Amino acid sequence: MHSDATIRQQNSDLTSRALGVLHRFYGYNSFYPLQFEAIQCVMQGNDAVVLMPTGGGKSLCFQIPALLSDGCTIVISPLLALMKDQVDNLQGMGIPAASVNSSQSDSFNREVIEQVYAGRIKLLYISPERLLAEIDQWSSMIKISLFAIDEAHCISQWGHDFRPEYTQLATLRQRFPGVPIMALTATADRLTRDDIARQLDIPNAKLFMTSFDRPNITLNVAGNVSGNDKMKMITRFIDSHSGESGIIYSLRRTDTEKMATRLRSLGYNAAAFHAGMPTREKEAVQAAFLNDEIPIICATIAFGMGINKSNVRWVIHSNMPKSIECYYQEIGRAGRDGMPATALMFYSFADVIALRSFAQESGQSSMNMNKLKRMQQYAESDVCRRRTLLSYFNERYDHDCGNCDVCLNPPERFDATVWCQMALSAIVRTNGSEGITAIIDILRGSARTDIVAKGYDKLRTYGVGRNVSFAAWNAYLLQMLHLGIIDVAYDDYNHLRVTPYGWEILKGSRQVMMSRFMPREHAAATPKNKAPRQATLQGTLQDMPPADKALFELLKKTRLEIARAHKVAPYIVFSDRVLDVIASQCPTTREEFASLYGVGEKKTEMYWRPFTNTVKNYLAEKSSK
Ligand code: ADP
Numbered sequence: 141m142h143s144d145a146t147i148r149q150q151n152s153d154l155t156s157r158a159l160g161v162l163h164r165f166y167g168y169n170s171f172y173p174l175q176f177e178a179i180q181c182v183m184q185g186n187d188a189v190v191l192m193p194t195g196g197g198k199s200l201c202f203q204i205p206a207l208l209s210d211g212c213t214i215v216i217s218p219l220l221a222l223m224k225d226q227v228d229n230l231q232g233m234g235i236p237a238a239s240v241n242s243s244q245s246d247s248f249n250r251e252v253i254e255q256v257y258a259g260r261i262k263l264l265y266i267s268p269e270r271l272l273a274e275i276d277q278w279s280s281m282i283k284i285s286l287f288a289i290d291e292a293h294c295i296s297q298w299g300h301d302f303r304p305e306y307t308q309l310a311t312l313r314q315r316f317p318g319v320p321i322m323a324l325t326a327t328a329d330r331l332t333r334d335d336i337a338r339q340l341d342i343p344n345a346k347l348f349m350t351s352f353d354r355p356n357i358t359l360n361v362a363g364n365v366s367g368n369d370k371m372k373m374i375t376r377f378i379d380s381h382s383g384e385s386g387i388i389y390s391l392r393r394t395d396t397e398k399m400a401t402r403l404r405s406l407g408y409n410a411a412a413f414h415a416g417m418p419t420r421e422k423e424a425v426q427a428a429f430l431n432d433e434i435p436i437i438c439a440t441i442a443f444g445m446g447i448n449k450s451n452v453r454w455v456i457h458s459n460m461p462k463s464i465e466c467y468y469q470e471i472g473r474a475g476r477d478g479m480p481a482t483a484l485m486f487y488s489f490a491d492v493i494a495l496r497s498f499a500q501e502s503g504q505s506s507m508n509m510n511k512l513k514r515m516q517q518y519a520e521s522d523v524c525r526r527r528t529l530l531s532y533f534n535e536r537y538d539h540d541c542g543n544c545d546v547c548l549n550p551p552e553r554f555d556a557t558v559w560c561q562m563a564l565s566a567i568v569r570t571n572g573s574e575g576i577t578a579i580i581d582i583l584r585g586s587a588r589t590d591i592v593a594k595g596y597d598k599l600r601t602y603g604v605g606r607n608v609s610f611a612a613w614n615a616y617l618l619q620m621l622h623l624g625i626i627d628v629a630y631d632d633y634n635h636l637r638v639t640p641y642g643w644e645i646l647k648g649s650r651q652v653m654m655s656r657f658m659p660r661e662h663a664a665a666t667p668k669n670k671a672p673r674q675a676t677l678q679g680t681l682q683d684m685p686p687a688d689k690a691l692f693e694l695l696k697k698t699r700l701e702i703a704r705a706h707k708v709a710p711y712i713v714f715s716d717r718v719l720d721v722i723a724s725q726c727p728t729t730r731e732e733f734a735s736l737y738g739v740g741e742k743k744t745e746m747y748w749r750p751f752t753n754t755v756k757n758y759l760a761e762k763s764s765k
């Protein structure tokens with residue numbers, strides 16, 4: 141038995157060793173929440189399940205133990221792109237990491253294994269199928285310090301990304317009883333989470349779960365924006381984020397192509413990405429995005445898994461996603477570095493109808509309809525969006541965030557009974573044989589030929605709502621749908637129908653409150669610096685002076701040149717966050733550079749000259765003006 145004092149002593153030794161490695165290789169001074177606890181758990185030989193959002197710092201939870209232990213940590217990862225990214229990243233910090241994979245020649249892979257035998261590799265990245273096929277050949281030759289199973293949600297059939305190969309990892313515990321296992325995922329889906337430890341057969345694993353909030357992402361929703369206005373809003377949005385990388389998600393493949401073509405014709409550097417494209421083309425687009433050569437990708441959800449790029453600064457959903465899980469995962473690709481990022485989602489009546497029919501046709505229609513309903517509630521919510529999101533994930537969050545469109549621009553509630561009655565009456569008078577566009581046209585007194593041809597211009601309701609815009613009617617009808625006042629006959633050309641509740645309103649026996657429609661002209665143009673740095677960044681940057689924007693841009697250029705010379709992605713050289721620190725602290729000497737947050741020993745040695753030169757030149761030019 142160890143005495144309490146010995147255990148305390150061991151813990152404090154571990155703390156200082158872990159902090160030492162953190163500082164030396166990564167240039168950080170303190171751990172993010174639960175990182176140290178997870179490290180300690182596997183260092184003591186126990187299994188761990190780590191649930192943290194994207195950007196929460198999961199990788200360090202197994203990288204630090206790898207550096208502190210004898211032998212080699214095996215990291216199991218589902219995708220080549222993810223392995224390459226992490227290996228590049230680690231090598232960039234001077235950490236001996238490698239991967240064996242099918243994109244490398246057999247002889248190269250053999251050489252990697254030789255290096256592992258020789259004890260020269262601390263982290264080995266490998267796919268699950270390859271690991272299980274090969275491990276018997278080499279397990280007796282190496283000391284395995286830890287199995288880290290990244291993207292562990294891939295093991296669950298409940299999840300959105302089930303990979304059958306993952307299920308075989310369940311044998312690891314029995315075959316290697318002495319080697320701790322750490323499973324990591326950013327999934328916020330409860331069913332999937334609960335499944336992980338069971339599937340991996342690690343019932344005694346300790347759970348390390350942090351908040352899934354991503355405070356640095358500003359949340360925006362724009363409802364009922366017509367096609368042209370949507371395009372205008374998107375270009376305005378991109379203009380206000382010029383020079384930054386972002387993703388525009390659409391539901392359909394053709395829409396991604398249309399969007400990219402349209403943006404290019406307007407002079408933006410954009411490309412499409414969807415599963416129907418040839419592999420080579422997809423790889424080229426992805427590489428150009430990672431290397432900051434094409435900043436804007438118009439994509440279906442096929443794009444994203446495997447994108448570790450830390451400086452994605454914004455994500456636009458041009459259609460509403462089918463569930464909150466999908467939405468959260470997709471916006472989560474922005475701002476992994478902890479710097480401010482923006483999410484903007486459009487949603488419309490047409491989206492709701494399209495998604496409802498997908499959901500109804502799917503195998504699990506009632507579950508999918510439910511998920512869609514929750515998504516819609518989020519989109520239409522008039523309380524803080526972050527509260528709505530986190531409550532969906534069963535997380536307590538008891539204040540308004542101050543960093544979403546509702547908090548920044550609260551909607552006004554009003555008695556909308558009369559407006560509802562107008563719309564209901566139009567629906568009744570057309571005998572429930574029209575869809576939303578015709579109903580709005582009638583209300584607004586449109587002279588469209590088919591409206592006139594059907595005699596709708598003779599209806600009592602014709603033109604009663606002409607002083608309300610088309611977009612506003614759209615929004616009110618959507619709210620009516622959502623409130624159960626009207627319904628859509630999906631099996632009958634999406635015609636609108638009045639529900640029993642709607643009849644009560646029409647007869648005047650009930651009142652309705654709704655949110656006043658606000659044109660979303662400026663809703664999404666939330667200034668980036670609105671999110672205060674203190675609130676968004678974990679770590680030690682509280683008292684930093686603001687970064688010099690012009691210098692930041694110059695540093696980005698320096699970073700790009702270095703990245704090209706070394707053939708790595710720019711964010712592998714330094715994250716935006718470190719550039720921000722440089723632009724704020726203006727280091728001009730090696731010592732100053734070395735002491736910066738996020739700059740470890742290897743990067744100091746490699747990069748102090750070019751970056752301090754950029755700073756010095758900038759300062760000299762500024763003072764000579
Ligand atoms: P995840 O794998 O959970 O998405 P990462 O491990 O990639 O997150 O970490 C996200 C970013 O945060 C990276 O740039 C990483 O270097 C940084 N980071 C991780 N831990 C810390 C820490 N303790 N202090 C400062 N930055 C950290």
Ligand code: ZN
Pocket residue numbers: 523524525526527540541542543544545546547
């Ligand atoms: Zn809010």
